Amino acid sequence: MDAQTFLKKLDGISDIPTLPNIVIQVNKMLQDYDTSIKKLGTIIEKDQAMVTKILRLVNSTFYGFRSKITNIPHAVIVLGFNTIRNAVVSVSIIKTFSGEKGFEGFEITDFWKHSIAVAVTSRYLGEQNRLDSPDDCFVAGLLHDMGKLVLSQYFTESFIRIWRSVTEDKLSFYEAEKKLLPVNHAQIGGYLAKKWQFPVSLTDSVTYHHQIRKTVSNLNQLLIIHTANIIANNYKSDLEMRPDFSMIDPEARKVLAGQLETVSDWFPKVADEIESACEFFLKEE
Ligand SMILES: [Fe+2]
Ligand SMILES: [Fe+2]
Structure with missing residues (x-):
């Protein structure tokens, strides 16, 4: 296909x-x-x-x-x-x-926890460097991976194959997708965002969060989402560990240098914010 x-x-x-x-x-x-x-x-x-x-x-x-x-x-x-x-x-x-069902190893709650972590981190980056509206960054961060949800619900077989490859071949989700599918979750999410008539900046940030394209309508927002995703992933399990930021695009490293140099100082505070945001957004009524 x-x-x-x-x-x-x-x-x-x-x-x-x-x-x-x-x-x-x-x-x-x-x-x-x-x-x-x-x-x-x-x-x-x-x-x-x-x-x-x-x-x-x-x-x-x-x-x-x-x-x-x-x-x-x-x-x-x-x-x-x-x-x-x-x-x-x-x-x-x-x-x-929120009604979607997960799979072994892929829990919807974990998916949202990651999305919220990226949203809160993006908001913080936007606030600090004043490169984009913090609230717009929050929403773009929240939606950046929604293509994964679409895959898991509507292309379940493909999703399971990707997931298996992630665990068995020790690949990242994005790498496994590249191997197995003609499109990736970023493109799928962007496609949906466009269909839903979200602002172009948001659609672009979702579509290119793994692969920076300098010609997008709001490059700063894209760089923020891209970087926040990597920061959130690196800090996921161990705050003490020195994060590996080699995945961050050179352009993002340049533009966000100030925040990246001090990340271990400010991230603990952001981590608290992430926790209370999860509490708020994921709590059952
Ligand atoms: Fe992603
Ligand atoms: Fe992500």
């Missing part, structure tokens, strides 16, 4: 998760210049579960506000349109995909 046929097959899958209506609406509003804070508030308020979740998020240590925020309009004013929009997107995406 070549790449084209593969993606066509993907196109033909009718039960591929569709984006929750609220995300479509909130996404659309961003392209609409007349969007008001009030309008965003109104849309969110139609979904009581979302209201509860967003208020819990904005009042968590994640955003670090001291005074209690009790309603959505207030949250939008304090945190800004983009932050709230991205919070809605994050909460919805995790919810959309």
Whole structure:
């Protein structure tokens, strides 16, 4: 099967998760210049579960506000349109995909833990170097590997073969894919992001997170996601270990030199944030 046929097959899958209506609406509003804070508030308020979740998020240590925020309009004013929009997107995406089943060795919860780790690390990098909006970095980090979920649910046989190769041949997921499939999870995730009409910058960051392409619409965001993924993977098991950053693209190493030199100083703090973000996003209601 070549790449084209593969993606066509993907196109033909009718039960591929569709984006929750609220995300479509909130996404659309961003392209609409007349969007008001009030309008965003109104849309969110139609979904009581979302209201509860967003208020819990904005009042968590994640955003670090001291005074209690009790309603959505207030949250939008304090945190800004983009932050709230991205919070809605994050909460919805995790919810959309949380019913999926895992396999031996591949647990959906572990998948989300990794995604959240990359999201939080990306947000931190964006915050520190001011190269891109921290909230946009968070969402791109959260979605960077969603192609893996698509593979595991809709191309299960291929996924199992890749997984076997990962464990037996000691390859990375990406290397095993290269050997066994015409497309990789990054391309599949990017394909889905495009289909869902996410911003081009996000689609590009998902598509090229393993293979930097300098001509993308937002190179800084891509470099951040690429680097955060490697940092998160390196620190996964042992914080004491000296991380191996040889996989980081030279361009990313140049642009993010300041953060990379000091990573062992700041990562423990980020690791705490990752833990509380996991607690928040993955806790059953
Ligand atoms: Fe990946
Ligand atoms: Fe990843």
